[in-house]
Amino acid sequence: MKKMCNTxxxxxxxxxSGFVWxxxxxxALLAPKGILSIAxxxxxxxELNDIDGNPFSLAQEKGRWVFVHFWASxxxxxxxxxxxxxxxxEKFKKLPLTFAIVNTAEDEDTVFTFLGLLAPDIVSLMxxxxxxxxxxxxxxxxxxxxxxxxxxxxxxxxxxxxxxxxEYLRFLTELSAQSAQQN
Amino acid sequence: xxxxxxxxxxxxxxxxxxxxxxxxxxxxxxxxxxFENAQLRLQLFPWSTEQMAAFFEARxxxxxxxxxxxxxxxxxxxxxxxxxxxxxLDLANWEFVSQDGKLQRIPRSQWPPLWKKMNIPLxxxxxxxxxxxxxxxxxxxxxxxxxNIVLRKTTAVFSLRAQFGLGENTEPVIATVNNLQCADAxxxxxxx
Numbered sequence: 193m194k195k196m197c198n199t200x201x202x203x204x205x206x207x208x209s210g211f212v213w214x215x216x217x218x219x220a221l222l223a224p225k226g227i228l229s230i231a232x233x234x235x236x237x238x239e240l241n242d243i244d245g246n247p248f249s250l251a252q253e254k255g256r257w258v259f260v261h262f263w264a265s266x267x268x269x270x271x272x273x274x275x276x277x278x279x280x281x282e283k284f285k286k287l288p289l290t291f292a293i294v295n296t297a298e299d300e301d302t303v304f305t306f307l308g309l310l311a312p313d314i315v316s317l318m319x320x321x322x323x324x325x326x327x328x329x330x331x332x333x334x335x336x337x338x339x340x341x342x343x344x345x346x347x348x349x350x351x352x353x354x355x356x357x358x359e360y361l362r363f364l365t366e367l368s369a370q371s372a373q374q375n
Numbered sequence: 376x377x378x379x380x381x382x383x384x385x386x387x388x389x390x391x392x393x394x395x396x397x398x399x400x401x402x403x404x405x406x407x408x409x410f411e412n413a414q415l416r417l418q419l420f421p422w423s424t425e426q427m428a429a430f431f432e433a434r435x436x437x438x439x440x441x442x443x444x445x446x447x448x449x450x451x452x453x454x455x456x457x458x459x460x461x462x463x464l465d466l467a468n469w470e471f472v473s474q475d476g477k478l479q480r481i482p483r484s485q486w487p488p489l490w491k492k493m494n495i496p497l498x499x500x501x502x503x504x505x506x507x508x509x510x511x512x513x514x515x516x517x518x519x520x521x522x523n524i525v526l527r528k529t530t531a532v533f534s535l536r537a538q539f540g541l542g543e544n545t546e547p548v549i550a551t552v553n554n555l556q557c558a559d560a561x562x563x564x565x566x567x
Contacts, residue, residue: 228515264505266434297501299435322501331512332520333505350518 221366224359226350227338235260235339236327238292240317243303248292248317250339257367258290258339262325263316265298265306270334273352278311280355280364289368296333297322338367410537410550414458417537417550419524421558422449436499443493447481448528448557453521456514462548463540464512466524471555473531481525483510530560 223229238250238260250258261277263270281291294317295303307314319325328337336349353360409418422430424445431441456462471478483504490500508522533555539548 226517264502266430266502266506296505297498299498302434321497322505323497325505326501332509332522350515351520 221363223347224353224363226353227360227363228348228350229346230348232340232344232346235337235343235345236324238294238317238324238328240294240319240324242315242317243295243300243307244315250292251343253290253292253339254343255341256288256290257341257364257370258292259364260292260294260328260337260339262294262296262319262328262330262333262335264296264333265302267333269352271306271310273334273355274307274311274314276354276356278314280361281314283356283361284364284368287365287368289364292317294319294325296325341370408552408555410552412548412550414456414548415462415539415550416453416455416457417552418453419535419552419555420451420453421556422451422523423558426558431503434499434502436503437495439493440490440495440499440503443489446528448526448560450524450526450555451521452508452524453519454508454514455519456516458541459516461516461542462514463542464509464514465538465540466508466510468538468540468547469524470536471526471533472536473529473533475531478529478531478533479527481527483507526557528557530557532556532560 235250235258239248241247250260263274265271277291277293284291293314296319299320300318303316303318307316328335330337331348332351334352336353337345338347338349340346355361355364407418407420409416411417427444427449428441431444454464466480466482469480471480486503486507487500490503506523508524509520512520514520535550535552535555537550537552539550541547
């Protein structure tokens with residue numbers, strides 16, 4: 193019994209020290225399933241107007257992590273993923289994480305109708321001729337990149353992800369905490 | 376008021392544009408042609424000319440682009456890597472063969488010059504391109520991706536031999552799908 197208690201104590205100590213190490217070391221973040229830590233490269237330009245006509249420039253978001261997401265209404269996984277993105281955006285309203293949700297090559301009416309049905313609070317950027325998306329060379333649609341506060345692409349998501357679930361929210365919260373620490 | 380009516384009509388149009396896909400899967404309850412083993416799953420969903428035209432029309436593709444595309448046979452390929460490591464897709468290693476020989480697959484590189492000649496808007500070109508299956512792609516563990524494969528139209532029954540790489544010094548995975556046909560092969564097909 194005593195031996196079991198000792199073993200339990202050792203495991204507890206290891207777990208606690210593990211948590212402390214993880215919290216103190218932002219670079220040691222463990223990405224959730226389907227999020228790849230990729231060879232870093234400077235983010236391609238991203239300057240677009242949103243559906244309301246307001247300009248957005250990725251270059252002006254230096255100092256914050258940016259969630260860059262490409263989607264289209266005809267893509268089935270995009271349709272399934274968009275409500276989760278809206279839920280997630282809602283949770284990050286007060287945290288230093290910027291969302292750049294980019295529609296690829298569709299018109300305003302299509303985007304308005306699609307988001308009105310599935311994610312009415314999302315304000316999408318409009319890549320009307322698809323050329324900004326081309327420059328990012330996504331693997332397919334939907335596609336998500338996480339750009340660090342220095343404008344470097346660090347992570348890529350494979351396909352659609354349940355962004356409003358615990359492990360994804362925790363991961364993004366930790367990234368946004370890094371933004372806060374650097375500011 | 377006029378704006379609201381316009382929005383409602385657009386919502387209906389979006390719903391109707393998705394309708395052909397629903398029909399495609401609802402009418403035919405048989406599983407789509409495909410291949411599955413412990414390493415990968417490959418499924419091929421054929422599109423009829425009408426389904427293709429309805430889908431592209433709903434996305435605002437110009438009439439001349441849709442007319443040009445009606446000369447081709449479309450399949451949507453869905454691929455899932457079931458391995459714990461990378462599975463390499465290279466469409467150059469896919470062969471479509473009928474009794475009369477190899478069928479011509481139209482690679483991604485052949486479309487831009489045609490669209491340029493036809494003055495197709497960049498947005499339609501972009502959407503069409505994103506709907507194609509990439510010519511090459513490394514599938515990560517558990518990754519699933521899909522896209523269209525385009526062939527010259529044919530009434531023939533054909534088979535697919537798709538080879539997926541696993542890296543150097545490793546035997547590739549071969550997926551074979553027999554008894555494939557263009558969706559409207561049974562009807563009268565107009566030659567391009």
